[in-house]
Amino acid sequence: MRFDGFVVGAANRLAAAAARAVAESPGTGYNPLFIYARPGLGKTHLLMAIGHAAQAINPALVVEYVTLDDFVEAFHTAVGAGQGDTYRRRFVEADVLLLDDVQFVTHRRETQAELLRLVDQMQAGGRQIVLTSDRPPADIEAFDERLLRRVAGGLVVDIAAPDYETRVAILRRKAEERQVVFKAGVLDTVATLALDSVRELVGALNRLVAFQSVGNAMLDAEQARLVLGVRATASDVPPAPATTAAIPAPEAPADEFGEFLSEVAETLTRQVEGWRRRVEEAMARWEGQGYRTARLAGLLDRGVDGDPAGALASFVADIERLQALQAEAAALSDDLASNAVFRDPDAVVAAEEFLARAVEGASPPPPPEGIWVFDDLVESEGNRVALRSARETAERPGAAYNPFVIVGGAGVGKTHLLHAVGNLLVASHGSVVACLNAQDFSEELIEALERDRVGAWRARYRRVQALLLDDVQLLAGHERTQEELYLLFNHLVEQGAQLAFTASAEPGEIEGLAARLASRLAGGLVVHLPPPEREVRQAVIERLLGARYDRVDPELAGYLAGRPAESVRAVQAFVQRVEAAADARHAEPDVALAREVLEGAAPRAPRPAAGVRTSGVGASGFRSPEKAVWEWPDIGERLIEEWR
Amino acid sequence: MSLVNFTTREITCKIVYYGPGRSGKTTNLQYIYGRVPEGRRGRMVSLATQSDRTLFFDFLPIDLGSISGFTTRFQLYTVPGQVYYNATRKLVLQGADGVVFVGDSQARRYDDNVESLQNLQENLLAQGVDIRQLPVVFQYNKQDLPRDLILSPDELDDALNFRGVRSFGADCLHGHGVFETLKGISELVLQRLAAGSSAA
Numbered sequence: 001m002r003f004d005g006f007v008v009g010a011a012n013r014l015a016a017a018a019a020r021a022v023a024e025s026p027g028t029g030y031n032p033l034f035i036y037a038r039p040g041l042g043k044t045h046l047l048m049a050i051g052h053a054a055q056a057i058n059p060a061l062v063v064e065y066v067t068l069d070d071f072v073e074a075f076h077t078a079v080g081a082g083q084g085d086t087y088r089r090r091f092v093e094a095d096v097l098l099l100d101d102v103q104f105v106t107h108r109r110e111t112q113a114e115l116l117r118l119v120d121q122m123q124a125g126g127r128q129i130v131l132t133s134d135r136p137p138a139d140i141e142a143f144d145e146r147l148l149r150r151v152a153g154g155l156v157v158d159i160a161a162p163d164y165e166t167r168v169a170i171l172r173r174k175a176e177e178r179q180v181v182f183k184a185g186v187l188d189t190v191a192t193l194a195l196d197s198v199r200e201l202v203g204a205l206n207r208l209v210a211f212q213s214v215g216n217a218m219l220d221a222e223q224a225r226l227v228l229g230v231r232a233t234a235s236d237v238p239p240a241p242a243t244t245a246a247i248p249a250p251e252a253p254a255d256e257f258g259e260f261l262s263e264v265a266e267t268l269t270r271q272v273e274g275w276r277r278r279v280e281e282a283m284a285r286w287e288g289q290g291y292r293t294a295r296l297a298g299l300l301d302r303g304v305d306g307d308p309a310g311a312l313a314s315f316v317a318d319i320e321r322l323q324a325l326q327a328e329a330a331a332l333s334d335d336l337a338s339n340a341v342f343r344d345p346d347a348v349v350a351a352e353e354f355l356a357r358a359v360e361g362a363s364p365p366p367p368p369e370g371i372w373v374f375d376d377l378v379e380s381e382g383n384r385v386a387l388r389s390a391r392e393t394a395e396r397p398g399a400a401y402n403p404f405v406i407v408g409g410a411g412v413g414k415t416h417l418l419h420a421v422g423n424l425l426v427a428s429h430g431s432v433v434a435c436l437n438a439q440d441f442s443e444e445l446i447e448a449l450e451r452d453r454v455g456a457w458r459a460r461y462r463r464v465q466a467l468l469l470d471d472v473q474l475l476a477g478h479e480r481t482q483e484e485l486y487l488l489f490n491h492l493v494e495q496g497a498q499l500a501f502t503a504s505a506e507p508g509e510i511e512g513l514a515a516r517l518a519s520r521l522a523g524g525l526v527v528h529l530p531p532p533e534r535e536v537r538q539a540v541i542e543r544l545l546g547a548r549y550d551r552v553d554p555e556l557a558g559y560l561a562g563r564p565a566e567s568v569r570a571v572q573a574f575v576q577r578v579e580a581a582a583d584a585r586h587a588e589p590d591v592a593l594a595r596e597v598l599e600g601a602a603p604r605a606p607r608p609a610a611g612v613r614t615s616g617v618g619a620s621g622f623r624s625p626e627k628a629v630w631e632w633p634d635i636g637e638r639l640i641e642e643w644r
Numbered sequence: 645m646s647l648v649n650f651t652t653r654e655i656t657c658k659i660v661y662y663g664p665g666r667s668g669k670t671t672n673l674q675y676i677y678g679r680v681p682e683g684r685r686g687r688m689v690s691l692a693t694q695s696d697r698t699l700f701f702d703f704l705p706i707d708l709g710s711i712s713g714f715t716t717r718f719q720l721y722t723v724p725g726q727v728y729y730n731a732t733r734k735l736v737l738q739g740a741d742g743v744v745f746v747g748d749s750q751a752r753r754y755d756d757n758v759e760s761l762q763n764l765q766e767n768l769l770a771q772g773v774d775i776r777q778l779p780v781v782f783q784y785n786k787q788d789l790p791r792d793l794i795l796s797p798d799e800l801d802d803a804l805n806f807r808g809v810r811s812f813g814a815d816c817l818h819g820h821g822v823f824e825t826l827k828g829i830s831e832l833v834l835q836r837l838a839a840g841s842s843a844a
Contacts, residue, residue, distance in 0.1 A: 257679045263827050268712055268714065269712045271834055271835065
């Protein structure tokens, strides 16, 4: 079996060309080469031809031809005899390994592992491996995924049934080999028969050879038909079998309808075969890339509901979707991308779910910060509505107030309340809660855009049961983020998820916030957090002092709480200043110190000389203690800069 | 009308014979009917007046059997050629996969041919079909009449077939050119099967 005896036609041209290339320079081009075809179409012929041609070019090459059954048997024998290594060396040291009928590897895990090792070693050593099978790699049942990838990494080619012309050429060559001459039209008659394989074709030829050799005269086309059991009357032209390019039998010229029927059959067969070929080409292409093509095989076996071109297009669209998902997975990790779920166009939904789970696992949405709990919030007359409605929102997410919007100035505790709601949701409902600043939300989107991963970014947030966005006014002018938030908003509301926001102003008053977003925010419950009232300030101060000192001086707490403050943050700031001053004196803070620090009474450090302009210094003392420095490293080097 | 039904694996081709009155459309169908084996043809329905003028339409179903796994049927229709049956012509033309324009080769019928061809274009256009996109062949019937009474196929091509589609000279009464015409239109119609499949 050599290349010379292999008739090349449209159906096997690619396989033959690849086989020749491999034979001429083994191990350099297509490695491994995987050839598949139905039985009797010439796989083994090509395999043998590779071996012969490779050895003819370089007689020093070691070529091993083995069928998978022999491979398995030899393996078992070698293992039984304790000579596994010798067995492995035999194959690994071959320059060209030709392995026939690989489809029998099904459910043989050890053999597959051995084969995988062998393929890896041979590839690493620059040695050629050629495999054949009666089906594409993806259709070999229980075929190891890693092996499948190795095979897909080489070249996968198929051999289809030969077309009419190739069949005639094969028959002529076989007749020549046998030195038998037939009358004109006899071989053409054989070529029109509905025979699935070259082997059957040659079988039919053999029958004719046998009949002709025992007779006295040469067979003519009509007799050949009789020998092969084919009826030949024109009016009985049989419907062409679906699998062959049937050429209608020659008709009696008088039979106009028969002639018409033949032509129609020929045209129709050509068209249907054209479609079939396109499906087969698509199968070969995608199988070669490692995709499962069971759906296309189904098209050929059962036909389709609707337009076959549409079915093909939808198959390709599914593969493109898989490729997009795989690319997203690859951005997370290569291991994820190599999952088999991205190879089955019939499992796009499974691939999407797999990716979504992976995205969530790799990058869960930012949770609320644990330090901001509800119990630390102090209820007062002014914030009672906000706090109670927040608690209700957390207790009945998606049902009580959706969206829940907290409006207030800087430092009044909006963020605290928002995270507190988030923590309650996590604690009481086990919800997946995304809680983050609007600026971070926008930054994440920009990063996703840069890395072409917006889909994954969206998926990450679409899965949450609550989205809590802090400082939504920061999205002003961020058009794309607003658009995404709008879409996300609608999606989450539809899913019954809770949404909550904080803002510095009423949604409708935030400049640069899209009206459709502002109206949605305003459509929920908008509550206001006022500047902290005295009881809030007192509680905050007592908590802060209590955290540092064993005893909280009630007089000090009372004094500090009595000072006006626009925000909790301002309260925290002056408590910290008093604490810092007390630390500097190694004493506990008291009212006198606080008064001294906060009101500038009886400062210990000398005042700046009169007439010198100082920042924040007025006639009645330090108007703004923040701008004063009380202790200089060296009094002689005092320097007061003029603020420009 | 769907030419190919991949679910039921059926191919149905509707071919309409169009042309002026008395040009020989029904004769085409009658000749075909006579040549189709009994088991493969349906009943030919012909609604004609007493003077053998087609009043409604002729319909001849032909079963070609299973080809490449598809049950293949041809449905041949004729339209009434007389000018005042335009509503019927429109009806018959609906969903046609191909049209055979049967022209009368007699020189005196020249204007009738032109008028009928224009009528075909109008009726197709009214159904949103561009005649350039539809498989059409021309058949010039009555070529057996004396030369001085008729125009040759070339002359008729010049006059009618300005898009250069396939045309056939014919003598339907005796069958010359009938099946050639049918084969010609069938091939065009079936080729659209592949075009449709590769379009997407």
